Amino acid sequence: MKWDWNAVSEFMPYFWDGLKVTLQILVLGSLISFVLGLVWALLMRTPTRWVRWPVGIVTEFVRDTPLLVQLFFLFYVLPEWGLTFSALTTGVFAIGLHYSTYTMQVYRAGIEAVPVGQWEAATALNLPVRRTWTAVILPQAIRRVIPALGNYVIAMLKDTPILMVITVLELMGQARLFSQEHYQFTEPITVIGVAFILISYPASLLIRALERRLVR
């Protein structure tokens, strides 16, 4: 096996296209998982079980089935019911939804970690429920969970290649495309492997630094 620098330079245009898509999936998927996870966590705290039960069942179902299966379902089964979205849209939504069922657990832990005295002080001051959440509880809870959310972003980055199976041309998809066209596997796969390390290692260092600052 020989290392071919020509193949590397020929792969680079594919690489940049793939990187753009990977980062797009990561940013949008993270945002969806952050927002949706918080929505789930809050719905699970409503007094009515008619809200908590369905939310609990749906999120448990999504968390306990493989992302790969969910992708296939959304991309190949939904169109049979007349719902068709682009591969990228489907992929971003699926990965965001999947990870929201993890981030909801993170938020839950963060909310429960706010001392009960904070709720009591808010009651004593007669703050409305909504204001208690937005001004007192969530700012304290979210500050605590930022490092944990960051870890899920890194985990999500490493899951983005799964979107290749529904034809999304992210880094892995581009590497495979190039390999099939040029019959050279070593260079493209190695390049994207290094790219993943170059993104995720500094990111995990950043999270550790955040952890020291935000969590006492």
Place this chain on the structure above:
Amino acid sequence: MSADTPLTKETDANANPPVDGSELIRLDHVTKRFGSNTVLDDLDFAVESGKHVTLIGPSGSGKTTILRLLMTLTKPDEGTITVDGEQLFPAPEKQIREIRKKIGMVFQQFNLFPNMTVLRNVTEAPVTVLGLPKDEAEARALELLDLVGLADKAGARPTQLSGGQQQRVAIARALAMRPQVLLLDEVTSALDPELVAGVLDVLRDIARTTDITMLCVTHEMNFARDISDQVLMFDSGKVIESGPPEQIFGDPEQQRTREFLGAIL
């Protein structure tokens, strides 16, 4: 304290009713249980407007539970509670919110909001609950912080303050809502001994210069003697003796009260 603080009898006349000895708080046959433990046992008592009432007694005798009931942090199992003529339990949420406006509470563990500055801790509720304009709320908050000796800490975070300073901010925060009743729940128990005096001095000032009705659970007997109009001795969920502080501390009738005071003084 200067005469122009916002809590003097003159300026606070609109917020507080005149001290005419009218009944402000009444508990009727109130029973509260935690599991098999009866914390309050068929309790009756009333507090007149403007009076300073101190609840003393051993731990677990139900004193704190009374404050928590009045603040609606917990509900009675039986009995009724009335504040300023309005029933608190059972009552619709809207009525509970109205009654809560009349009551302020200071907690043993301060419970300041750590994500807000000292100033915002004091202005948050006046702005969002009373609808005060922000600058007016801030002006009032600064006066109150001055009253508790912490005007220079307005921009600080609670975590940057000592326990005694945090508790003084908590007092200012409660007063900012201009309550008719101030509930003080062992407000110095969590403090280092050298910080207790500063907090008690602030409360003595407030007791002397305002019309506010105070309900105070404390183990600081000198403080209780200084500020109280009436002292209630609790044991096992019941009031076993009550009277003016000179009588309770000087010449208690009940053996149990003598034992308790003997152990604590």
